[in-house]
Amino acid sequence: MSTRPQPPVEALTGQDVPDRPHQRPIKRTRRITAPQITGRKGKSPIVCLTAYDAPTAEIIDPHCDLILVGDSVGMVVHGLPSTVGVTLDMMVLHGKAVMRGAKTALVVVDLPFGSYEASPEQAFASASRVMMQTGCQAVKIESGSYATETISYLVQRGIPVMSHVGLRPQSLHVFGGFRARGRTDAIYKEIVDNAKAAADAGSFAIVVEGVSAELAEEVTDAIDIPTIGIGASAQCDGQILVTPDMLGLFKRVPKFVHKYGSMRDDVEAAVKAYASDVSDRSFPRAENLYVFKD
Numbered sequence: 001m002s003t004r005p006q007p008p009v010e011a012l013t014g015q016d017v018p019d020r021p022h023q024r025p026i027k028r029t030r031r032i033t034a035p036q037i038t039g040r041k042g043k044s045p046i047v048c049l050t051a052y053d054a055p056t057a058e059i060i061d062p063h064c065d066l067i068l069v070g071d072s073v074g075m076v077v078h079g080l081p082s083t084v085g086v087t088l089d090m091m092v093l094h095g096k097a098v099m100r101g102a103k104t105a106l107v108v109v110d111l112p113f114g115s116y117e118a119s120p121e122q123a124f125a126s127a128s129r130v131m132m133q134t135g136c137q138a139v140k141i142e143s144g145s146y147a148t149e150t151i152s153y154l155v156q157r158g159i160p161v162m163s164h165v166g167l168r169p170q171s172l173h174v175f176g177g178f179r180a181r182g183r184t185d186a187i188y189k190e191i192v193d194n195a196k197a198a199a200d201a202g203s204f205a206i207v208v209e210g211v212s213a214e215l216a217e218e219v220t221d222a223i224d225i226p227t228i229g230i231g232a233s234a235q236c237d238g239q240i241l242v243t244p245d246m247l248g249l250f251k252r253v254p255k256f257v258h259k260y261g262s263m264r265d266d267v268e269a270a271v272k273a274y275a276s277d278v279s280d281r282s283f284p285r286a287e288n289l290y291v292f293k294d
Contacts, residue, residue: 032065032106034138034160034204040065041226046205046238048228049246052077052094056243057101064105066205066228068140068162068240069095071110076244086112088126095134107136108162116141120153127159138162138204143194148201155202163198165191165219167210167231192219199223207240208232210256231256 040046048066051057052073060067073094074086088111095109109130116123127139138160141147151161191211198206205226208216216232229236231254245253247261277283 031104031137034106037066037106038204038225041224041237043237046226046228048238048240049243050240051098051102051243054097054101057098057107058103059101060243061102061105065238066240067098067102067105067107069098069107069109069134069136070140070242071112072242076242076249084113086110088112088115088129092130092133095130095136099135106138107134108138108140109134109136110140116150117146120150123150124154124157124159127154128157131159140164140207143198143203143206145190145194145197147194148197151198151201151203161203162205162207162228163195163203164207164209165194165198166208166215188215191215192222195219195223195227199225205238208236 037046046065047063048068049060049064050068050070050072051060052069057067069091071083071086071091073090074080074083077094078086078090080086091109091112095107099107111123111126111130115126123141130136130139139154140162141150141164143151143163143165147163151163154161192215195206195208203225205228206219206223207228207230208219209229210231211219213233213235216227216229217235220227220233220236226237228238228240230240241257244250244263245257246259247263248259248265249263249267251264253259274283
């Protein structure tokens with residue numbers, strides 16, 4: 001298994017050899033590019049997570065190849081019932097914040113529902129605005145059969161595109177909710193065909209969400225760009241999770257999420273301790289107070 005692509009030695013300061021296969025040099029100064037992600041096809045797994053704010057982006061950046069500013073922000077930050085209500089203004093706002101925290105990972109911003117489906121021209125207007133105002137390196141769109149012309153149009157005009165097949169959250173009203181896809185022969189073939197079309201149109205990578213492991217593996221074998229799995233297969237070229245989900249912020253998470261932390265419990269314990277200290281006047285403590293100087 002090969003290691004991740006590294007920049008020339010002159011682009012590094014300090015340590016230039018990772019301690020572990022998944023740990024990039026912390027002091028690396030050059031940002032990962034979309035072509036480098038494409039070049040990882042079939043090589044070392046691509047590590048991806050979501051971020052919506054600068055502090056989170058700063059924490060996860062040294063450990064991620066790709067950070068997605070997902071329209072999932074509508075649900076996990078703003079409390080919306082789905083991603084459908086997310087606006088372009090929201091994506092720009094959160095994209096700017098993430099770019100302030102992330103220094104080396106490739107940053108991709110979702111185009112929200114209604115901002116790209118009408119025409120390639122609409123998609124270009126939305127994508128160019130996002131890239132110009134946030135400084136991100138690529139955009140992501142959910143890729144049905146309608147999307148190939150749009151993908152090609154964007155790529156030809158200098159906008160790297162990450163695609164998305166399988167369970168497409170922006171289409172939940174058509175699918176009847178957040179349900180796994182590809183469980184019948186017709187839909188199975190449709191997802192494979194959509195993935196091939198998105199790759200042929202110029203996508204640099206493709207998210208495969210909420211499908212059987214067998215389908216995810218067939219898609220991975222069928223295309224020459226990396227697949228990024230979420231609720232798919234460990235054999236995808238990379239994996240992505242919604243960061244608050246994997247950190248354990250929510251009581252309920254999708255089946256495909258493994259909780260790597262207990263953030264909700266930690267926050268509740270800290271707030272309970274703070275409330276107790278305030279109630280019995282043990283906070284602020286002496287070390288938290290300013291001393292008057294004449």
